[in-house]
Amino acid sequence: MQPLRGARRLFVCLPHLRAGLALLLVLALGIQAQWDFDAILRSAEQRWGDLGPARQRIRDWGELLQSARGQDEAGKLKAANDFFNASLAFRDDRSVWGQEDYWATPVEALYKGAGDCEDYAIAKYVTLRQLGIPSDKLRITYVKALRLNQAHMVLTWYASPDAEPLVLDNLIPQIRPASQRQDLLPVYAFNAEGLWLPGPGGGKRSGSSKQLSRWQDLLTKMRGEGLILDETR
Amino acid sequence: MSLLKQLFLAICLFLVVAFAGSFATSLESSREQLISQLRSHAQDAATALGLSLTPHVDDPAMIELMVSSIFDSGYFASIRVVRIADGQVLVERKAAPGNGEVPGWFARLVNLKAEGGDALIMRGWEQAARVEVVSHPQFALARLWDSALGSLAWLLGCGVVSAILGGWLLRTQLRPLDQMVQQARAITRREFLTLPREPRTPELRRVVQAMNQMVEKLKALFAEEASRSEKLREEAYQDSLSGLANRRLFDARLEAQLTPGEQSAAGYLLLLRLNDLAGLNQRLGGQRTDALIREVAGLLQGAQAQHGKPDWLAARSRGGEFTLLAPGLDGSGAERLAEALSDQLESLQRTGASDVQPVAHLGLAAFRPGEAAASVLARADQALASAQANAERPWQRLDESNGQPAQDSHAWHAWIDSALQKSQLQLWFQPVRACADGALLQQKLLARLLDPQGQAVAAGQFLPWVERFGWAARLDRAMLEHALAHLAQHPEPVALSLSAASVREPRELRQLLEAIKANPQQAALLTLELDERYLPPPAELEQLGQAVRETGASLGLQHFGGRFSLIGNLTHLGLAYLKLDGSYIRAIDQDQAKRLFIEAVFRATNSIDLPLIAEMVESEGELRVLREMGIKGAMGRLIGAPAPWGERG
Numbered sequence: 001m002q003p004l005r006g007a008r009r010l011f012v013c014l015p016h017l018r019a020g021l022a023l024l025l026v027l028a029l030g031i032q033a034q035w036d037f038d039a040i041l042r043s044a045e046q047r048w049g050d051l052g053p054a055r056q057r058i059r060d061w062g063e064l065l066q067s068a069r070g071q072d073e074a075g076k077l078k079a080a081n082d083f084f085n086a087s088l089a090f091r092d093d094r095s096v097w098g099q100e101d102y103w104a105t106p107v108e109a110l111y112k113g114a115g116d117c118e119d120y121a122i123a124k125y126v127t128l129r130q131l132g133i134p135s136d137k138l139r140i141t142y143v144k145a146l147r148l149n150q151a152h153m154v155l156t157w158y159a160s161p162d163a164e165p166l167v168l169d170n171l172i173p174q175i176r177p178a179s180q181r182q183d184l185l186p187v188y189a190f191n192a193e194g195l196w197l198p199g200p201g202g203g204k205r206s207g208s209s210k211q212l213s214r215w216q217d218l219l220t221k222m223r224g225e226g227l228i229l230d231e232t233r
Numbered sequence: 234m235s236l237l238k239q240l241f242l243a244i245c246l247f248l249v250v251a252f253a254g255s256f257a258t259s260l261e262s263s264r265e266q267l268i269s270q271l272r273s274h275a276q277d278a279a280t281a282l283g284l285s286l287t288p289h290v291d292d293p294a295m296i297e298l299m300v301s302s303i304f305d306s307g308y309f310a311s312i313r314v315v316r317i318a319d320g321q322v323l324v325e326r327k328a329a330p331g332n333g334e335v336p337g338w339f340a341r342l343v344n345l346k347a348e349g350g351d352a353l354i355m356r357g358w359e360q361a362a363r364v365e366v367v368s369h370p371q372f373a374l375a376r377l378w379d380s381a382l383g384s385l386a387w388l389l390g391c392g393v394v395s396a397i398l399g400g401w402l403l404r405t406q407l408r409p410l411d412q413m414v415q416q417a418r419a420i421t422r423r424e425f426l427t428l429p430r431e432p433r434t435p436e437l438r439r440v441v442q443a444m445n446q447m448v449e450k451l452k453a454l455f456a457e458e459a460s461r462s463e464k465l466r467e468e469a470y471q472d473s474l475s476g477l478a479n480r481r482l483f484d485a486r487l488e489a490q491l492t493p494g495e496q497s498a499a500g501y502l503l504l505l506r507l508n509d510l511a512g513l514n515q516r517l518g519g520q521r522t523d524a525l526i527r528e529v530a531g532l533l534q535g536a537q538a539q540h541g542k543p544d545w546l547a548a549r550s551r552g553g554e555f556t557l558l559a560p561g562l563d564g565s566g567a568e569r570l571a572e573a574l575s576d577q578l579e580s581l582q583r584t585g586a587s588d589v590q591p592v593a594h595l596g597l598a599a600f601r602p603g604e605a606a607a608s609v610l611a612r613a614d615q616a617l618a619s620a621q622a623n624a625e626r627p628w629q630r631l632d633e634s635n636g637q638p639a640q641d642s643h644a645w646h647a648w649i650d651s652a653l654q655k656s657q658l659q660l661w662f663q664p665v666r667a668c669a670d671g672a673l674l675q676q677k678l679l680a681r682l683l684d685p686q687g688q689a690v691a692a693g694q695f696l697p698w699v700e701r702f703g704w705a706a707r708l709d710r711a712m713l714e715h716a717l718a719h720l721a722q723h724p725e726p727v728a729l730s731l732s733a734a735s736v737r738e739p740r741e742l743r744q745l746l747e748a749i750k751a752n753p754q755q756a757a758l759l760t761l762e763l764d765e766r767y768l769p770p771p772a773e774l775e776q777l778g779q780a781v782r783e784t785g786a787s788l789g790l791q792h793f794g795g796r797f798s799l800i801g802n803l804t805h806l807g808l809a810y811l812k813l814d815g816s817y818i819r820a821i822d823q824d825q826a827k828r829l830f831i832e833a834v835f836r837a838t839n840s841i842d843l844p845l846i847a848e849m850v851e852s853e854g855e856l857r858v859l860r861e862m863g864i865k866g867a868m869g870r871l872i873g874a875p876a877p878w879g880e881r882g
Contacts (some may be wrong), residue, residue: 002566040582098281138352141358149586158360161317161318161360162317162318162359162361163362164358165358165359167358173376178358179358181613186355186357187287187355188284188287188353188355188360189286189353189355189360190280190352190353191351191353
């Protein structure tokens with residue numbers, strides 16, 4: 001029992017090693033690591049068989065990640081927001097996944113072509129992170145949709161830590177500043193990646209993900225699909 | 234280091250290594266678990282605090298109150314609330330560092346870092362502040378420490394249990410090994426024991442079988458050689474018709490008896506000659522004459538047994554001539570003996586065994602050490618002749634004309650009693666040296682009593698009286714006391730004779746052995762010597778050997794005459810040596826029969842590595858022959874005469 005635990009620890013270390021190597025490559029070439037969409041599609045086909053129209057959706061997402069690369073931050077935000085608001089139909093988890101609450105990866109969401117509010121927020125977050133927007137500027141925020149009187153989740157983008165955020169939401173197609181979203185009541189925001197570590201250099205973000213959270217499960221699932229998020233940026 | 238200890242140590246070492254390893258890995262794994270627990274604890278607290286502070290983000294008093302409530306009711310090293318806009322610390326609570334019950338070295342060894350978590354406090358959409366929570370590792374440390382102590386206790390418990398079990402197992406498994414060691418040790422003591430039970434472990438069983446086989450072989454070899462030497466002894470020294478000693482043995486014994494020495498006492502020689510043997514042969518025939526000869530031999534043996542004197546020697550010299558050598562017998566005793574024998578001879582005539590009157594004539598002659606054998610024999614002949622000439626009675630006594638005035642029993646009694654009481658006992662020493670190189674092997678302890686004039690009197694003179702008064706054991710006790718006192722001052726090997734009385738009386742023997750046992754250092758240097766002629770029955774002898782060995786002393790045999798059958802199981806006795814009787818040593822260089830006999834004895838004893846020591850070695854020729862034969866040691870006037878401690882040559 002005990003050695004197994006140690007071994008598991010070793011395996012857990014391996015992705016970190018890979019992430020470190022990727023970072024080295026990025027520093028050397030000055031470009032963002034690219035995801036291999038052929039491999040991603042292959043593994044998706046292995047899992048689900050024929051993808052049908054979903055194949056094109058995933059390909060489109062890959063092209064978006066390429067094409068939006070050169071744009072400024074506002075452009076990237078708009079591209080990601082528009083793409084997912086258009087590609088995914090809003091349906092609750094029960095009808096899509098047969099579960100009460102399911103956090104889908106972007107590939108899963110695109111395969112189904114549908115998702116609920118978390119799936120939109122997660123897919124946009126992943127896309128923006130992959131497009132080079134630092135995790136410090138992005139927050140997953142729990143809000144109450146006042147008109148629907150429903151629990152809801154959006155992605156917020158902060159130009160600076162104390163700025164008023166922009167809200168990327170699936171209820172309306174446009175990106176609006178938070179002050180114009182009177183229909184949403186913010187409850188809580190969390191920083192999806194990075195961990196603040198105490199100690200001599202206190203207040204710095206560490207490279208490791210939050211442990212033991214649903215977010216961690218999601219990242220693990222994504223890694224299995226070939227989507228490796230560079231958490232150090 | 235013994236095998237048992239080595240195995241034991243290896244088991245202990247193995248246990249320690251195994252347990253230390255498992256202890257370390259379990260420590261490491263629980264450490265991992267604790268770290269993630271600490272982290273999630275901190276993160277959960279931060280999230281909860283962040284959520285609950287969000288409605289009160291602009292109320293510093295409320296923030297402080299809430300932080301304090303969480304901080305005071307939980308286990309945290311610190312909780313901080315930091316404003317995001319300018320990084321200013323709004324509230325901070327910190328606990329003094331400390332490890333609680335856990336010793337500092339353990340905390341350093343485990344090196345459990347504080348783990349933290351953080352969460353945001355929102356003002357509407359704005360990120361107002363950040364909560365940073367650090368869990369205190371003290372609790373985790375205390376748990377680790379407890380589990381470390383627990384595993385240590387478990388380790389110790391297991392160690393103790395396995396040490397006890399392992400020790401027990403090893404002991405039972407290796408018991409045959411102990412027995413084999415004892416067997417091997419016994420063999421070095423010349424005790425040839427076989428192990429009755431073969432161990433179950435096959436390796437050990439083979440060794441035990443081999444040892445037993447070797448022991449059996451040695452015993453068989455010894456038995457064969459011993460019986461051969463005994464046969465030789467019969468051929469050389471026994472009269473086949475009567476079963477008595479023959480002329481050759483008689484001559485050797487008389488010679489030895491007359492040689493002034495330790496055991497040589499004065500006494501009487503009885504010469505018995507059948508009346509008209511030639512006529513008897515003609516009238517009664519050879520068979521009836523032989524029967525008569527056997528009857529007379531039986532009479533002599535009976536007389537010897539009746540007097541309880543194994544040191545007397547009855548022999549048939551030739552034809553109808555018998556001799557009885559009776560050292561220690563005095564004049565009146567000799568006459569009573571002659572009278573009794575005459576009566577018994579007369580009854581032979583009445584039963585028709587003989588048809589002449591008297592059946593035989595007896596001549597008695599006194600002898601004392603220093604006389605020549607020929608003159609003693611001549612005197613006995615002269616006594617016999619006068620008996621034949623005298624029809625009045627069939628026996629005559631003839632003492633030497635210039636013999637010393639016989640002291641009466643009363644005088645001896647008074648003198649010996651007072652000498653023993655006042656402890657006017659002196660130890661004299663006679664060396665026993667190796668034949669090969671003359672190295673001193675041991676000192677034979679001899680008793681001397683001081684007479685009223687302060688003169689030392691040899692044992693040969695007073696021993697017959699001591700025995701007659703029943704003080705032999707008393708003398709033994711006194712000798713042992715002196716011997717132990719001497720050994721305390723001069724620790725070198727000595728030999729001490731044990732009288733027949735001491736061996737016979739269990740109470741006396743126990744007393745002697747306890748005195749020896751009380752001085753273990755001296756006991757190791759002491760060899761007790763038994764006389765072949767006074768040996769107890771084999772079973773008792775074996776017990777005696779065991780008892781003597783338990784005291785730490787050794788047991789030897791003196792005046793050995795080759796009668797192995799008397800000793801019984803010599804291979805179980807563990808004797809230190811055999812001392813060959815002087816009768817068989819005197820003039821061995823001129824007597825081929827003696828030489829052959831002693832060689833046979835040597836072969837037998839050599840097969841069980843039992844050393845032989847020759848007594849009464851008087852000439853260079855004798856010593857040379859003994860050396861050639863391989864006899865280990867020698868004593869006698871040639872080697873060294875008895876002397877008090879201060880006057881040894």
